[in-house]
Amino acid sequence: QVHLLESGGGSVQVGGSLKLTCQASRIGADSMAWFRRAPGKEREGVAGLQTADGTRLYAASVKGRFTISQDNAKNELYLQMNNLKPEDSAMYYCAADPRYYVDYRLLRHDSYNFWGQGTQVTVSS
Secondary structure, eight states: OOOEEEEOOEEEETTOOEEEEEEESOOSSOEEEEEEEOTTSOOEEEEEEETTTOOEEEOTTTTTTEEEEEETTTTEEEEEEOSOOGGGOEEEEEEEESSOOOSGGGGOGGGOSEEOOOEEEEEEO
């Protein structure tokens, strides 16, 4: 069982930056990811990380702008978001699963059994 709590969301103008934090009850050899869901849209995997070996995967829509990272000492997962756009506005969720993924499954919502409650990001022009 892993408990996840997201923080760091907020409102920002176009081109701005935010850093999301996911506080986990533990970070072991897990697959972890950030997902988002905007109103009327499907949940989208934006960044995934295999904590065992550092493999990262990004959605094309955020590659080059978002960075996923971890701090094992703090049991925290981060999502640094730069050059934010209005289409980045969504509820962002942290997810974790003990299964080992290093491929497309890092960004599939059905790969994960543990989810946080989400943090809202709003980007205005």
